[in-house]
Amino acid sequence: MFRIDRALLVLCLAALLSGCGYNALTSGDEQIKASWAEVLNQYQRRADLIPNLVKTVEGFAKQERDVLVQVTEARSRVSSIQATPEMVNDPQAFQQFQAAQGQLSSALSRLLVTVERYPELKSDANFRDLQAQLEGTENRITVARNRYIDTVRQYNTLARSFPTNITAMLFGFDVKPSFTVENEAEIAKPPEVSFGSDS
Numbered sequence: 001m002f003r004i005d006r007a008l009l010v011l012c013l014a015a016l017l018s019g020c021g022y023n024a025l026t027s028g029d030e031q032i033k034a035s036w037a038e039v040l041n042q043y044q045r046r047a048d049l050i051p052n053l054v055k056t057v058e059g060f061a062k063q064e065r066d067v068l069v070q071v072t073e074a075r076s077r078v079s080s081i082q083a084t085p086e087m088v089n090d091p092q093a094f095q096q097f098q099a100a101q102g103q104l105s106s107a108l109s110r111l112l113v114t115v116e117r118y119p120e121l122k123s124d125a126n127f128r129d130l131q132a133q134l135e136g137t138e139n140r141i142t143v144a145r146n147r148y149i150d151t152v153r154q155y156n157t158l159a160r161s162f163p164t165n166i167t168a169m170l171f172g173f174d175v176k177p178s179f180t181v182e183n184e185a186e187i188a189k190p191p192e193v194s195f196g197s198d199s
Helices: 002-019 022-060 062-080 085-089 091-115 125-160 164-171 184-188
Strands: none
Touching (some): 022 085, 022 091, 022 125, 022 164, 085 091, 091 125
């Protein structure tokens, strides 16, 4: 009699769990990890391009040493963070990684602005090839981050909706962090445009 009751209880629990979104939450969690792994893959591609870009610019723009050092240091900070798909479960590590990537993006932007002062560098085939690869990689990063954001949105909606939110609470399916903009208040302000007069 005890075995029958136990088997019946297991069957009821299995039916209850499948009807309460456990499988959907598990699937969503795995999709988030896969999406995040793709983001990391594209960030790694960018990090791999940077040393060649810095070497190429270094040959032409020796006096721009501080910009090159900033890029190298920012890349080093990014590389020092152990980035794994499980990072999405650690909001502090996720924020730290996101901040380091933002610093690297900023340093790369300054480097590319610096390049504008060197027409001979802009015409160098190696530099043009590296710049095209970097631009392509930045586009891939954007696409990968957008996919991650959408996957997190779907998962978080499921994890917070009734009755799957009960299953999520019982089994520890926490809401996942999404990408945020570091200086959201700054970019929300409209740019100031002033037309100077010659008088």
